[in-house]
Each structure stands twice: as C-alpha cells, then as structure tokens.
Amino acid sequence: MTTSYLLTGASVLGEQVTDLLLADGVIAAIGQDLTVPADAVVVDARGLVALPGLVDLHTHLREPGREDAETIATGTRAAAAGGFTAVHAMANTSPTQDTAGVVEQVWRRGREAGFADVRPVGAVTVGLKGEQLAELGAMADSAAQVRVFSDDGLCVWDPVLMRRALEYVKAFDGVVAQHAQEPRLTAGAQMHEGTVSSEIGLAGWPAVAEEAIIARDVLLAEHVGSRLHVCHLSTAGSVEIIRWAKQRGIDVTAEVTPHHLLLTDELARGYDPIYKVNPPLRTQADVDAVREGLADGTIDIVATDHAPHPREDKDGEWASAAFGMTGLETALSVVQATMVDTGRLTWADVARVLSFAPARIGRADSGPRAQGRPLEAGEPANLTLVDPAARRTVVPEQQQTASVNSPLRGRELPGQVRATFLRGRATVLDGKVVDPLAAGPVAVDPENADITARAGGAR
Amino acid sequence: MKHLLSTADLSLDEAVGLLDTAAQMAATQDREIKKLPTLRGRTVVNLFFEDSTRTRISFEAAAKRLSADVINFSAKGSSVSKGESLKDTALTLKAMGADAVVIRHQASGAAYTLANADWLDAPVVNAGDGTHQHPTQALLDAYTLRRHLRSGTPGVADSAGAVGKDLSGVKVAIVGDVLHSRVARANVWLLHTLGAHVTLVAPPTLVPVGVGSWPCDVSFHLDDALRDVQPDAVMMLRVQRERMSSAGGGFFPSPLEYSRLYGLDARRLAMVPDHAIVMHPGPMNRGLEISADAADHPRSVIVEQVANGVAVRMAVLYTLLAGEPAVPATNERS
Numbered sequence: 001m002t003t004s005y006l007l008t009g010a011s012v013l014g015e016q017v018t019d020l021l022l023a024d025g026v027i028a029a030i031g032q033d034l035t036v037p038a039d040a041v042v043v044d045a046r047g048l049v050a051l052p053g054l055v056d057l058h059t060h061l062r063e064p065g066r067e068d069a070e071t072i073a074t075g076t077r078a079a080a081a082g083g084f085t086a087v088h089a090m091a092n093t094s095p096t097q098d099t100a101g102v103v104e105q106v107w108r109r110g111r112e113a114g115f116a117d118v119r120p121v122g123a124v125t126v127g128l129k130g131e132q133l134a135e136l137g138a139m140a141d142s143a144a145q146v147r148v149f150s151d152d153g154l155c156v157w158d159p160v161l162m163r164r165a166l167e168y169v170k171a172f173d174g175v176v177a178q179h180a181q182e183p184r185l186t187a188g189a190q191m192h193e194g195t196v197s198s199e200i201g202l203a204g205w206p207a208v209a210e211e212a213i214i215a216r217d218v219l220l221a222e223h224v225g226s227r228l229h230v231c232h233l234s235t236a237g238s239v240e241i242i243r244w245a246k247q248r249g250i251d252v253t254a255e256v257t258p259h260h261l262l263l264t265d266e267l268a269r270g271y272d273p274i275y276k277v278n279p280p281l282r283t284q285a286d287v288d289a290v291r292e293g294l295a296d297g298t299i300d301i302v303a304t305d306h307a308p309h310p311r312e313d314k315d316g317e318w319a320s321a322a323f324g325m326t327g328l329e330t331a332l333s334v335v336q337a338t339m340v341d342t343g344r345l346t347w348a349d350v351a352r353v354l355s356f357a358p359a360r361i362g363r364a365d366s367g368p369r370a371q372g373r374p375l376e377a378g379e380p381a382n383l384t385l386v387d388p389a390a391r392r393t394v395v396p397e398q399q400q401t402a403s404v405n406s407p408l409r410g411r412e413l414p415g416q417v418r419a420t421f422l423r424g425r426a427t428v429l430d431g432k433v434v435d436p437l438a439a440g441p442v443a444v445d446p447e448n449a450d451i452t453a454r455a456g457g458a459r
Numbered sequence: 460m461k462h463l464l465s466t467a468d469l470s471l472d473e474a475v476g477l478l479d480t481a482a483q484m485a486a487t488q489d490r491e492i493k494k495l496p497t498l499r500g501r502t503v504v505n506l507f508f509e510d511s512t513r514t515r516i517s518f519e520a521a522a523k524r525l526s527a528d529v530i531n532f533s534a535k536g537s538s539v540s541k542g543e544s545l546k547d548t549a550l551t552l553k554a555m556g557a558d559a560v561v562i563r564h565q566a567s568g569a570a571y572t573l574a575n576a577d578w579l580d581a582p583v584v585n586a587g588d589g590t591h592q593h594p595t596q597a598l599l600d601a602y603t604l605r606r607h608l609r610s611g612t613p614g615v616a617d618s619a620g621a622v623g624k625d626l627s628g629v630k631v632a633i634v635g636d637v638l639h640s641r642v643a644r645a646n647v648w649l650l651h652t653l654g655a656h657v658t659l660v661a662p663p664t665l666v667p668v669g670v671g672s673w674p675c676d677v678s679f680h681l682d683d684a685l686r687d688v689q690p691d692a693v694m695m696l697r698v699q700r701e702r703m704s705s706a707g708g709g710f711f712p713s714p715l716e717y718s719r720l721y722g723l724d725a726r727r728l729a730m731v732p733d734h735a736i737v738m739h740p741g742p743m744n745r746g747l748e749i750s751a752d753a754a755d756h757p758r759s760v761i762v763e764q765v766a767n768g769v770a771v772r773m774a775v776l777y778t779l780l781a782g783e784p785a786v787p788a789t790n791e792r793s
Contacts, residue, residue: 193668196669198670199644201568312544316546316572317572318567318572
C-alpha cells in the first residue's frame, strides 16, 4: 500500500492552477473537487510550479570506482533534491561501464537506492580507449536496456570508429552521445583559448576543437542516416553548426550545461580550479549564443554534467586539478535564472528541455518505468514541485551530493525544489529528501519487489 | 604590497619605487662588505619545483646580502618528488616559520594559489610560474633599461641618474617564443605600466591567440620591426629547440629557418640605433636565437642583467619584508 498525495493549487507547467491526485504510482486525477482517499497526504502546492520529473542525460555517479567522490546513493539523493526522477549515469567508472555486467550492476544499485531511476550509459569503446567498439548490443539487451552510448570525458576521435558506432546502434534505436573534443588540438589544454588564457598563461582549449568534431559528426550522421547527440555544447560556433545541421534535416540533438549558460572564462583569472571544467567555460559571447540556441530550440536539452570530485582533487594549482563541477542540485535554479526569469523560456519550455526531450533522446519515455511523460491523468506520477519565488544561497556542504565542488558557492539563486515524486512515492517532501526505504525493509516496497526477489535468488 | 605575483598588479608608483630601491641596493654592492643587516633573523625559503639554478642563486644571494637566513627547498630530493601537494608543502613551510617564500613552479598560477589559498601568512614572491609571469625578471629588465636609456646622459649607464624615472618614450622589441614565455608576459605589462612601447616579434605560431588584448604591438617580421620601430632595446627570448619537433608542437620547421628569420646577428644589430642595447634573460642558445656576435657585442648587457637581478631581488625582499620602500615614490617622471 503506497501513500496517496493530493497536491493542491499547483500551477501545472506554470500555467493552469489545479489539484493533482497521485495514487498507486500514477497521476490518478487532475482537476478541482477531486474524490480523494481519506488517508491521502495533502501537499499545499499553492504558488508552486508542477513540472514532470526532471531527466538528466549526463550525470557522473562515480560508482563503481570513485566512491570517495560520489556513490549511486548520494548522487541519486542529489538528483531527487534537484527535482530529477531519472539520471543517465556516464560510463567513465572503474571498471568502465563497457559490458553488460557492469551496466546491470549500476542499474541495480540505482534501483536499490530508490531516489531516482538510474539509466546507465554504455561506453562506445572498450575501456573508453577509442580503439574497439564495446559490446553495445549486449548492453542494449541487458536488464539495464542501455540506449545511450558515450565515451564521455574522451572523444570518439577516430572517424571510422565513430561511423561504425553511429551505424551499429541503429539496430536497437540507440544514440551515440559525443564528447566533442579534437584530442590533438587540446593536448594539455586547461581553459578556453582566448584573451584570458593568453594573459594568465594557461594552455588553451580552442573552440575549433569542439566545432570541428561536431561538424564532422553531423556529416557522418547524415551519411549513414543515424541519430547523433552532442554532449555539453559550449561555443557559439557549435550552435551555428547544429542549427545548420537541423535545417538540413540531420537527426542531431544537442545539450548545454547549466554552467555554460551562466559562467565565463573570466573566472579563471583567480586560478581557482573550482572553475576548471571540460569543455571549459567560454566567453560571454558564447554564453549569449548558447542561451539563444536553447531558446530557439537549436539546443534540445539542458544536462548537468554533474561531476563530483573529492576536495583534494580541487585543492592545488590549476594544472594539477581535476576537470568538473557538481550541478544536480542547482541546475533548475540556473535555468530559471538564465532562461525563465529573463523571458527566454516558459516553464512549459523548461519541462521540455529538462524532462520530455532528454527522456525522448534516451528512449526513457516508454515502458513500465517511463520518464518525461506529460502531466496527465493515467501517466506515471513522476513530478517535481518548484517554488519559483524562493531565493537561496548555495552552500555546497549542505547539498546531498558527497562532493563540494560547486562553482556556485555563495551565489544567490532563484527557485527551490519543494517536492519530488518518483512513481507516486515522495523522494523529496517539504524541501527535504525522504529516504524511500525508511518506512521499512525493501521487501514491503512494491517498487522494489522484483529486485528483492532477484537479490534472494541465485545471484 | 603584500606579495609579488604578477607585474600586472604593480602600479606605476610601486614599480618606480622598486626600481629606486634596487638602485640603492646596487649602490651598496660596490662596497667591500656587501652585506646589509636589514633582514637579520628573517627566513626566506626558496621553494623550487622546477630546476633553475640561475634564478635560485640570484634570490639566494639577494637574501643573504640582506642577512636573511635562506632555506632552499627543491622538488628533487624532497617530499615533493614523492607526490606531496603544494598545500602540504605550504603548511610545512608555515609550521617551520618561513617569513617569505620565493616560489618557482611549472604550473601557471601556482604562486597565486600559494599566496591566496589561506595556507600561509608569509609574503610570496613569484620566481616564475609556468607560462604566466616572472616579475623579478621583468623588474631587472626594466632596471637595466632605465639605467642605460633614462640616465639623463645619452650613452652612459647610470643607476643614480635614473632614480625616480619611468620608461616613457623607450621602445623595446621582444623577440622569440612569446607563447610559452613568462618573461614576455611579465615584461609586456611592466614596461607598459612604466610608459615604454613594446613590440613583440615572433613567428605567428609562437604568438598566443588572444594577444590582441595585450598592451603592445605584434610583428611577424624581425627585419621590418627593427627597421620601422628603431627600438632602443632588443630583448631576445630563449627558444627551445624541441619546439620544432612534432612532439614538441611543431611550432617552426627547423632551427636554421628560425635563426634566419628571427635570430639576432650582427647584420640585424646594424639596423637599430647606435645606442640600442641587446638583452636576453638567459640561458642563451647561441646560434639559435642569438649569434655570438650579438651576444658578445659591446652593446650587449646580458651579463649586466644578471648583476642587476641581485639588486632587484634585494629590493623586492626588502620591500615585502621591511614593509616600505626605501625611497618614497616620487611623482616626478620628467
């Protein structure tokens, strides 16, 4: 028996104000004067925007291998706190998510944690080495049902290998998510190559190294008739190339991160490696271009590239520090600040770029655990309630993620997630994460019944 | 001035003040007893993560002539080579009571991080960080330029005569591997602050993208630059031969072509005014960026730069540790 929730006075996608009844894992009814079970928990949602549960196409959960930075449990807690009900866990774990066994393990650990659906991303090549295709078919056919493949962190730079990957995943409607970085143009690169890098003497990561790969890949995708997803696009030139490709009818989608919507390379002047990220923070002109691209639909989605790192990996001289920044718990606020409050996107657009579209790209929008579905009666009760009027100051130590490498420390951001529901079960309530298993042992949770059965079986 | 990290941080008064203090220090170095009691009981740590015998002994000489105790901490043969972090090294130095830390590091920004990360209270002197800055080199270059070109007596080098002056009207050509050069960056900003006009000369591959924002001109042709600019000083930068190989970046086709197009030799030296001086931060690649004729020419001040380096570093340590310039800054720039 799961708890029923009545959300009263919520603004659905920032539009119609109504009540929603969540029962038995689905949105049972929407409207006024609903027939409500006597034991339903009433959530006062007046002033809150109801969005479909957010879906992140680009998350680093670090488990297995770097549990000192993040675990599947802490990473999915962070996801829930940020309004997400599903995350795609990138493949650069140790061991690499390049076999059916590893992706199934990650998928299962996600179900055990219970804060958000974990959809493993499979490596394109064995060990992310860029030499030989990993067993993409086995990962697709595994219990994890992998549909997104990426060597993220490294580029599939070999054009023949990229072509093969694009072709091969058509067999199971997969997509290659490319980390676009020409390796020879970025050997030793530390930050965006431009005015700031020239003055402060850090090796440059030129925009052309991203744009050249994107240009090549959209042409390859066109040639073999495959779909392509471009990870964390960061330059004005990349936006132009994607715009051109879409006009040409090429099946390409693109993502931008919250940090590339907000921050610029000027922040590197203090040599604080909290701002070291790959692709690097770019110029204000690039920030303006990616905002414009997201507003006009050239860029399909926002994805976090949540990349937790332990303190010691960010505590030293810039060149020795790790690339990456956390983002799950601030993504929605950054999108509100840069896109909604500036009039570029409506909340319905936010639902598109942070839920519907990423779920569709990852083929997570159908099946028994469908994500990114409309907020309609009969749909899975995956949704989040955000208070757009709230203001909050980012304190990394107070976040759910196990790492504190947020570039937004001390910044005041708009918007606060008040509640998140995963198939009708609250993962966040009153702004606080709810332990899904606190109510009792795993066996009494119907959502985890099958996994409990597995755990008790031969495995 | 709490630290010396970048010449871009120096105001005109601070820069002139340091040069004037250096002139006073230099005056004491002609005495039989060179040692001053100023920093007695203070400890200066030379923290060198990168080999540089020349810079280290220059700082060591400067500190010792001010009677400071000197600890040389080199990455080789220390815990640093075993992977100790910059942070732990800094905490160790703090615990040992370092009064000032002179740091040389292969990473750009390492001095900045050491000074600003809250690990250490002591003043930090940047003795070269990656491809970022080498402020004491630029100060000694400015000091050398000033005593030759602003002494008040044309053709006569005079430190005392140049006191209080900046480098207004002085034209300097800086030639070579600007892209990888902390000396070039440090000089461009310091010389600009002092009122000099800088022209960078390099093959386009060795000029950084983004140089357009720098306060200087850029030329790709040494002959044209020498003829058109008529510089008062030509500063040659060290070029590493390995920059030629594809593994090293393939920045130019061959050392011979580099020498032909960008090397300073007797023919090119004849193109500049008679009073122009030849400078090089050392160590030189004779036959690559500079010929023996140019390096050993009467107008070459390369050896004098080394001597001036000690005086300038004395001035920097004195200013940071004794807290005030020895000479009040003057507003008269004549």
